[in-house]
Amino acid sequence: xxxTRRSFLxxxxxxxxxAAAGGAARASSDPAFAEIQPWxxxxxxxxxxxxxxMPSEFEAHVQRKTVYWLTADPISSxxxxxxxxxxxxxxxxxxxxxxxxxxxxxxDPALHRLMINGLVxxxxxxxxxxxxxxxxxxxxxxxxxxxxxxxxxxxSQLNGCQFTHGMIHNVMxxxxxxxxxxxxxxIQTAGKWLLAEGADAAGMTRSIPMEKALDDCLxxxxxxxxxxxxxxxxxxxxxxxxxxxxxWVKWLRRLEVGDEPWHHREETSKYTDLLADGKARRFTxxxxxxxxxxxxxxxxxLTHGAGPTVLSGLAWSGRGTIPRVDVxxxxxxxxxxxxxxxxxxxxxxxxxxxxxxxxxxxxxxxSRAHDSTGYVQPTKNALRELRGTNSIxxxxxxxxxxxxxxxxxxxxxxx
Amino acid sequence: xxxTRRSFLxxxxxxxxxAAAGGAARASSDPAFAEIQPWxxxxxxxxxxxxxxMPSEFEAHVQRKTVYWLTADPISSxxxxxxxxxxxxxxxxxxxxxxxxxxxxxxDPALHRLMINGLVxxxxxxxxxxxxxxxxxxxxxxxxxxxxxxxxxxxSQLNGCQFTHGMIHNVMxxxxxxxxxxxxxxIQTAGKWLLAEGADAAGMTRSIPMEKALDDCLxxxxxxxxxxxxxxxxxxxxxxxxxxxxxWVKWLRRLEVGDEPWHHREETSKYTDLLADGKARRFTxxxxxxxxxxxxxxxxxLTHGAGPTVLSGLAWSGRGTIPRVDVxxxxxxxxxxxxxxxxxxxxxxxxxxxxxxxxxxxxxxxSRAHDSTGYVQPTKNALRELRGTNSIxxxxxxxxxxxxxxxxxxxxxxx
Numbered sequence: 001x002x003x004t005r006r007s008f009l010x011x012x013x014x015x016x017x018x019a020a021a022g023g024a025a026r027a028s029s030d031p032a033f034a035e036i037q038p039w040x041x042x043x044x045x046x047x048x049x050x051x052x053x054m055p056s057e058f059e060a061h062v063q064r065k066t067v068y069w070l071t072a073d074p075i076s077s078x079x080x081x082x083x084x085x086x087x088x089x090x091x092x093x094x095x096x097x098x099x100x101x102x103x104x105x106x107x108d109p110a111l112h113r114l115m116i117n118g119l120v121x122x123x124x125x126x127x128x129x130x131x132x133x134x135x136x137x138x139x140x141x142x143x144x145x146x147x148x149x150x151x152x153x154x155x156s157q158l159n160g161c162q163f164t165h166g167m168i169h170n171v172m173x174x175x176x177x178x179x180x181x182x183x184x185x186x187i188q189t190a191g192k193w194l195l196a197e198g199a200d201a202a203g204m205t206r207s208i209p210m211e212k213a214l215d216d217c218l219x220x221x222x223x224x225x226x227x228x229x230x231x232x233x234x235x236x237x238x239x240x241x242x243x244x245x246x247x248w249v250k251w252l253r254r255l256e257v258g259d260e261p262w263h264h265r266e267e268t269s270k271y272t273d274l275l276a277d278g279k280a281r282r283f284t285x286x287x288x289x290x291x292x293x294x295x296x297x298x299x300x301x302l303t304h305g306a307g308p309t310v311l312s313g314l315a316w317s318g319r320g321t322i323p324r325v326d327v328x329x330x331x332x333x334x335x336x337x338x339x340x341x342x343x344x345x346x347x348x349x350x351x352x353x354x355x356x357x358x359x360x361x362x363x364x365x366x367s368r369a370h371d372s373t374g375y376v377q378p379t380k381n382a383l384r385e386l387r388g389t390n391s392i393x394x395x396x397x398x399x400x401x402x403x404x405x406x407x408x409x410x411x412x413x414x415x
Numbered sequence: 416x417x418x419t420r421r422s423f424l425x426x427x428x429x430x431x432x433x434a435a436a437g438g439a440a441r442a443s444s445d446p447a448f449a450e451i452q453p454w455x456x457x458x459x460x461x462x463x464x465x466x467x468x469m470p471s472e473f474e475a476h477v478q479r480k481t482v483y484w485l486t487a488d489p490i491s492s493x494x495x496x497x498x499x500x501x502x503x504x505x506x507x508x509x510x511x512x513x514x515x516x517x518x519x520x521x522x523d524p525a526l527h528r529l530m531i532n533g534l535v536x537x538x539x540x541x542x543x544x545x546x547x548x549x550x551x552x553x554x555x556x557x558x559x560x561x562x563x564x565x566x567x568x569x570x571s572q573l574n575g576c577q578f579t580h581g582m583i584h585n586v587m588x589x590x591x592x593x594x595x596x597x598x599x600x601x602i603q604t605a606g607k608w609l610l611a612e613g614a615d616a617a618g619m620t621r622s623i624p625m626e627k628a629l630d631d632c633l634x635x636x637x638x639x640x641x642x643x644x645x646x647x648x649x650x651x652x653x654x655x656x657x658x659x660x661x662x663w664v665k666w667l668r669r670l671e672v673g674d675e676p677w678h679h680r681e682e683t684s685k686y687t688d689l690l691a692d693g694k695a696r697r698f699t700x701x702x703x704x705x706x707x708x709x710x711x712x713x714x715x716x717l718t719h720g721a722g723p724t725v726l727s728g729l730a731w732s733g734r735g736t737i738p739r740v741d742v743x744x745x746x747x748x749x750x751x752x753x754x755x756x757x758x759x760x761x762x763x764x765x766x767x768x769x770x771x772x773x774x775x776x777x778x779x780x781x782s783r784a785h786d787s788t789g790y791v792q793p794t795k796n797a798l799r800e801l802r803g804t805n806s807i808x809x810x811x812x813x814x815x816x817x818x819x820x821x822x823x824x825x826x827x828x829x830x
Binding site: 043085 | 527
């Protein structure tokens with residue numbers, strides 16, 4: 001299936017150039033190429049046009065989008081990352097999905113404080129300037145909402161990977177290892193849990209086991225090099241690598257050390273998984289390995305007809321790296337190993353590609369991630385057998401796109 | 416010099432909390448912490464507030480800036496990256512330095528074409544859609560202007576790392592290996608050089624040896640996940656990893672294969688290095704290993720007084736990775752190995768830190784990069800001995816910041 005140079009010539013390139021021998025002639029007869037475009041005749045923007053730059057006017061359609069029926073109010077809703085418009089593994093800050101419980105708080109960093117209290121030797125309150133005196137680390141991590149793909153438990157609903165899988169982003173965080181701040185306060189022997197509290201109007205709180213807090217959590221203040229965005233918790237957020245997004249408390253103002261979890265709203269009535277027998281899974285923090293084909297997909301159909309085609313997608317695991325992704329063009333009859341491209345970093349998104357010659361016939365596209373622990377992404381039906389269809393959270397089942405002869409794609413399931 | 420937990424307690428944390436035993440009391444008496452801030456009492460922004468997000472209003476000072484006396488007109492000038500405001504290794508797209516020769520061209524991707532002509536078997540013209548059918552790769556690379564630090568050849572001039580070292584950025588590029596496109600056209604035996612031409616009004620051109628073109632060059636269309644920015648060559652730019660920035664032709668419209676270099680303006684009268692004896696170095700493409708301390712620095716003074724202090728900086732090499740950076744606090748009398756943090760990627764920026772207890776006395780800060788070939792960053796004087804002081808380009812000498820008792824810093828040289 002790998003395209004050869006010859007197949008490209010017959011396919012992609014030939015489509016615009018015509019027969020090889022006539023290439024030059026075709027070049028001069030291409031109206032767009034032959035014409036001296038206005039941008040070659042006029043001076044462009046001066047360098048002081050934009051102290052902080054924005055995307056091209058031709059990219060105005062590349063936007064985060066919400067789904068209004070999901071929640072009662074856009075104050076407590078989700079803006080989805082347009083995964084089908086992106087490539088590589090870094091999510092630009094302006095397009096990172098957002099989810100708030102009382103809207104995005106505009107916090108003044110000069111007035112912001114972080115307190116550590118509870119079962120500690122010394123209760124502490126840090127200003128932002130205090131925190132800048134602690135050692136920092138840099139890591140690329142994905143942040144995925146536990147509810148990502150949650151609308152798909154009972155069947156295919158949303159037509160586009162932005163909406164089925166776009167509650168995720170992947171950026172480089174700069175932050176202070178949480179264990180350094182906790183060591184400063186001195187954790188008492190009975191201190192086995194940590195409550196993280198946000199400074200938004202929701203007073204968002206989650207209980208985190210001390211083992212995780214002392215492992216790889218960060219108190220972060222930068223993303224992709226610059227200050228956190230307002231909607232990502234400016235000026236301070238918790239980073240809980242590989243674990244569900246709502247534990248990554250934004251506008252972080254307080255860390256309380258305790259001897260047991262707090263059983264607050266977001267770990268009892270929400271962010272728990274109701275099973276078929278009426279019992280609920282709790283503290284399902286870790287995000288299982290998952291993947292999705294971003295192109296082609298319902299929002300990014302094939303428009304070039306048969307011939308050389310690039311299939312692209314993303315894979316990630318809360319437990320480590322993604323050494324391998326398989327893809328199928330026929331709903332699982334035949335699987336092919338995808339090509340991974342870009343740095344392979346633990347608890348980060350990974351980019352995969354599969355190049356093939358499309359025969360112009362319908363396709364049933366799926367991807368299946370393998371993580372570094374040996375775990376393999378399950379089918380949606382395998383998940384339903386285990387967990388029923390009452391869940392909202394932790395749906396990491398294999399996604400299927402049906403590509404029609406026209407190149408259009410839709411969200412379907414194969415049994 | 417490494418801070419211990421105890422030293423932090425005495426220094427940073429104690430500064431805000433007071434004596435350890437009185438921490439809780441101090442916490443409740445901190446007016447900013449005790450007060451219920453407005454953002455805890457009111458709902459924040461809804462999720463549809465910004466389809467493409469921007470930084471917090473409290474970060475409005477974080478800007479690219481130009482230096483108006485550098486060139487005759489801001490149409491053909493530089494906007495410098497605010498390195499002192501950033502952390503980690505990714506430069507956010509909105510803050511990437513820009514340099515144009517006739518302004519930033521606004522190119523319509525639907526009308527843009529890439530031609531390959533000259534000593535090829537088949538002249539080819541690609542639309543953007545054609546290019547999307549070729550295999551892609553993802554790499555984090557730095558792009559540094561050859562003139563970065565060029566104002567420092569004759570002595571310290573500009574007060575801030577944004578201006579002395581800010582003609583650089585570091586992003587993840589997504590692009591097509593150039594060798595795949597050249598193979599499609601078929602390079603004739605005599606084809607040893609490549610001319611890359613831009614679609615801006617300057618018709619920017621550079622000659623590139625075929626060996627580099629076939630090695631690691633990319634024809635890129637994304638940076639940090641999203642489409643290239645206008646000022647970075649939207650919709651298409653050449654990526655020439657590790658080589659000087661002006662070879663990374665923006666708004667890329669044509670690649671001509673030839674048997675010798677073209678000796679155009681930007682490789683004869685410009686981007687050559689005039690030596691003391693009147694001869695000029697030419698084709699000095701590769702960027703030598705270099706580093707700079709970004710914090711503290713003239714635009715980012717120490718404001719917290721003596722005690723625990725984080726020194727931070729960036730290092731890079733056009734030849735590979737940076738396994739080691741040394742820093743000195745006393746102008747080179749004593750050197751200490753810095754701590755590297757974040758992924759170590761070839762031809763990418765690397766972040767380093769050095770944590771120390773500042774005694775409140777003046778400092779002479781320097782950093783010295785070692786690259787994976789064993790090359791060590793030279794002093795400015797060592798460079799001047801080799802190349803005189805007529806050069807503009809390729810100044811990778813060691814930078815010195817003088818930090819005063821007040822914490823203010825200035826650009827100086829030590830002999």
